[in-house]
Amino acid sequence: MQAGLTARYPDLLRDTDDLEELYRLAIRCQVLCVSQAAEELGWDDARVTRAVRLLVDGELLRPLAADRTVLVPVAPHAAASRRLAPLHTQIARMERQSEEIRAELAHFQDVHERTMREAGIAEPFRTVTGADAIAAEIAAAAEQCDSEILVARPGGGRDTTDAVQRAWEPPESAFGRDVRTRILFQHATRFDAPTRKHVERICRTGGEVRTLGDSFEQMVVFDRELALIPADSNRDAAVVIRLPAVIDFLMGVFERAWVKGRPFGSQNRAVDVSELVSGVRMSIIQLLAEGETDEAIARRVGLSVRTCRTHVAKIYQELGARSRCQLGVLIAQSGLLGQG
Numbered sequence: 001m002q003a004g005l006t007a008r009y010p011d012l013l014r015d016t017d018d019l020e021e022l023y024r025l026a027i028r029c030q031v032l033c034v035s036q037a038a039e040e041l042g043w044d045d046a047r048v049t050r051a052v053r054l055l056v057d058g059e060l061l062r063p064l065a066a067d068r069t070v071l072v073p074v075a076p077h078a079a080a081s082r083r084l085a086p087l088h089t090q091i092a093r094m095e096r097q098s099e100e101i102r103a104e105l106a107h108f109q110d111v112h113e114r115t116m117r118e119a120g121i122a123e124p125f126r127t128v129t130g131a132d133a134i135a136a137e138i139a140a141a142a143e144q145c146d147s148e149i150l151v152a153r154p155g156g157g158r159d160t161t162d163a164v165q166r167a168w169e170p171p172e173s174a175f176g177r178d179v180r181t182r183i184l185f186q187h188a189t190r191f192d193a194p195t196r197k198h199v200e201r202i203c204r205t206g207g208e209v210r211t212l213g214d215s216f217e218q219m220v221v222f223d224r225e226l227a228l229i230p231a232d233s234n235r236d237a238a239v240v241i242r243l244p245a246v247i248d249f250l251m252g253v254f255e256r257a258w259v260k261g262r263p264f265g266s267q268n269r270a271v272d273v274s275e276l277v278s279g280v281r282m283s284i285i286q287l288l289a290e291g292e293t294d295e296a297i298a299r300r301v302g303l304s305v306r307t308c309r310t311h312v313a314k315i316y317q318e319l320g321a322r323s324r325c326q327l328g329v330l331i332a333q334s335g336l337l338g339q340g
Contacts, residue, residue, distance in 0.1 A: 018043075018047065018050075018051045019054055019055055021041065022037060022041070022048070022055060023055060023060055023061070025037055025040065025041065026055075026061060026071060026073040030072065030073070031064065031070060031072055032061070032070070032072070032073070033069065033070055034048055034049075034052060034069045034070075034071070035069065052071065056071070058079065058083075059074055059078075059082045059083050060073065060074055060076065061073060061074065062074050122242040123242060124241070124242055124243035124246075125239060125240070125241055125242075125243065127237060127238070127239055127240070128237065128238050128240060129231075129236070130236060130237070131164045131166070131167040132167070133238075134164075134168065134228070134236075134237075134238045135167040137240060138167070138168065138169075138170055138171075138220060138228065139170075139171055139174075141170075141222045141226050142171055142173075143174065144222075145174065145179055145222040145223050146178075146179065147178075147180065147223050148180045148181075148182075148221075148222070149174060149179055149180070149181045149182075149220070149221070149222055150183075150219070150220070150221040150251075150254050151168075151169070151181075151183040151219075151220050151221075152183075152184045152216055152218055152219045152220075152257065153168060153183070153184070153185060153218055154185075154186055154215050154216050154217070154218055155186065155302050156186070156188055156189065156192065157188070157189050157191075157193075157194060157195045158189070158194040158198055159194075164235055164236050165235075168238075172201060172202070172205075175201075175202055175206075176205035176206055176207075180206075180208075181202065181205070181207035182207070182208045182209075183199075183207065183208070183209045183210075184209075184210055184211070184216065184254070184257055184261055185199075185209065185210075185211045185212075185302075186212055186213070186214075186215070186302030187213045187301075187302070188280060188301060188303050188307075189211060189264075189302065190211060190264060203264075208263075209263070209264035210261030210262055210263055210264055211261055211262055212257055212261050212262075213280055213282070213283045213301070214283060214300075215299070215301070215302070216253075216257045217229070218230055218235065219253075221247065221250060221254065224247060224248075225242065225244075226241070226242055227240075227246070227247050227250050228240055228241070229250070280303070280311070281315070283300070284297055284301060284308065284312065287300060287301070288312065288315065288324075288331060289328055289331045291328070294308055294309050294312060297312075319331065
């Protein structure tokens with residue numbers, strides 16, 4: 001009530017106590033006579049009149065029939081419904097107008113897209129929103145692709161129940177058929193069973209998979225002509241790119257990461273496991289030294305927060321640290337960063 005009425009009556013805040021006291025009296029009496037209220041509260045006529053006027057404007061008091069000196073209280077939820085009714089009507093009218101505008105322009109959107117295709121003109125940037133829209137865009141691009149698919153997917157293991165994560169994966173039917181496929185994951189995915197099975201299927205079709213310990217940017221690139229990158233941190237919207245200069249830049253980013261990657265074999269050899277765990281541990285140590293939180297480290301390294309905290313706890317134990325600050329000092333003194 002205060003927010004709405006304060007705009008109309010700047011000194012309402014000064015009268016809040018009066019309004020609450022009069023409203024409580026009205027609730028107790030159920031039928032409130034203004035003159036009796038003044039007498040019971042010990043207020044003068046001006047004070048009562050002002051409080052009554054504000055409560056009536058706020059729909060918390062309602063005159064009984066035609067006699068405006070006799071009032072009944074109104075429950076706040078009912079008052080809100082009465083005051084919001086005009087707004088709801090206005091919102092409904094604006095929504096109808098919005099739909100009418102969209103309907104008027106929908107035909108011309110079709111004309112625009114059809115003419116662009118017929119003229120061989122590709123929009124340099126376009127945004128698609130939602131897992132279904134991203135999946136459809138990637139599936140269509142994969143079907144038309146005839147030479148190369150590049151996928152860079154940072155993060156942890158493959159969660160087949162995550163609709164957004166699935167949306168960013170080209171359909172497995174796109175792999176093979178003389179299309180070179182290269183996929184980049186993070187080291188942590190090597191220990192995830194669903195990811196390993198996925199990689200095995202990709203490799204059987206001739207695809208190549210590598211992993212990196214460091215984080216990298218997510219992207220999917222088709223034939224070096226079309227790319228998709230996340231439009232936001234939630235990755236539930238994507239920017240579809242056809243601008244050659246931007247795609248060349250993304251290709252350079254991918255190739256530099258690819259060169260650093262380690263081949264994702266069908267089996268994890270003991271020596272590889274040791275090296276990979278050490279690599280993940282060194283990445284965590286580096287990020288701890290930079291002052292990152294456990295959540296940020298987990299996201300960067302591609303681990304769950306719980307697994308990341310297990311590694312951090314072991315690092316605390318190994319270095320004998322008792323606090324985050326002390327851990328940073330001990331990491332600096334240990335020489336580990338120089339080794340990394």
